[in-house]
Amino acid sequence: MTPPALQTQDLSKSFGPVQAAWDVSLSVARGETLALLGPSGCGKSTVLRCVAGLEKPDSGRVYIGGQDVTQWPPEARNVGLVFQDYALFPHLNVLGNVAYGPRMRGKPRAQAEARAREALALARVGELERRLPAQLSGGQQQRVALARALATDSPLLLLDEPLSNLDERLRAELRADLRELFAQVASGVLLVTHDQREALALAGRVAVMRAGRLVQQGTAAEVFERPATAWVAQFLGWANILPQGGGSALLVPEGAVTLGVGEDCPVLARQPIELGETVTVQHPLGPLTLHLSVRELSLAGEHLALEVNPNRVQTVPDDR
């Protein structure tokens, strides 16, 4: 059996009193994209930096392609990095930047440049090869950084918030390209993000991190549809998390609600949104907030009739 592209085992790292990562164990298969998702400061970058060798863990191990690299320096680990603080070399043009990795791995110049051109084409910036980094837009720089990581032909790519410095339009564009690109490469990809939509759009699997610990791992669909706890649901943007006392909460997905039948619920609040309204009603389970399309709005007056399918309501620990 081929070993996973990456495996971390009980990785822990503290900075003085701050425990940035606690016993983080995760794995990324070849050809798979795992998103490490969590709020700012939860330790995502610390895990990534330990994997890259830029940070030394206090305990735990890192295996890349089945090999224990915990004590290895970054340059020996053979990973492709796209980090915010891992900038392009300012004095090398785009081609030189992207060919640098293959050159360092001993490829003759012509071969290294040929590989760099392939990677630049994959990242859709082939026409920029003669430019210097200072002559590129933010989005172009991100694409070149991506090409540089791809050109290393590493079995593992590490991306730290690759879309964070871009405006909304560029993000959407590069997000779509990244998804296509990840599907084409045989490498494992570990992607750090605090953006749920990005994780859902790009990753097959998601690991949610909170205050240094992994709190849930699974396929993107599993994690988004069945959050393990109330905190995870809240972080993922679930609207209806109803505390039950005794340390538990009910999660009511909007898909569990049928409008126009069942209980007449008093409408408590309405808020216009793009193409509809957010309506909050008093239901026997608790206040429920629902997104109604323009067409569904005709159902809501002072009351809104609705039925909740009990089979789709989940009870989870309330750890908020």
Ligand SMILES: Nc1ncnc2c1ncn2[C@@H]1O[C@H](COP(=O)(O)OP(=O)(O)OP(=O)(O)O)[C@@H](O)[C@H]1O
């Ligand atoms: N070099 C350092 N020295 C001291 N504290 C650090 C250092 N690096 C990280 N930390 C702390 O460790 C914790 C985790 O930081 P980390 O950057 O890993 O989080 P993150 O989830 O990637 O956050 P963000 O999304 O904001 O980048 C934070 O409390 C941070 O302040």
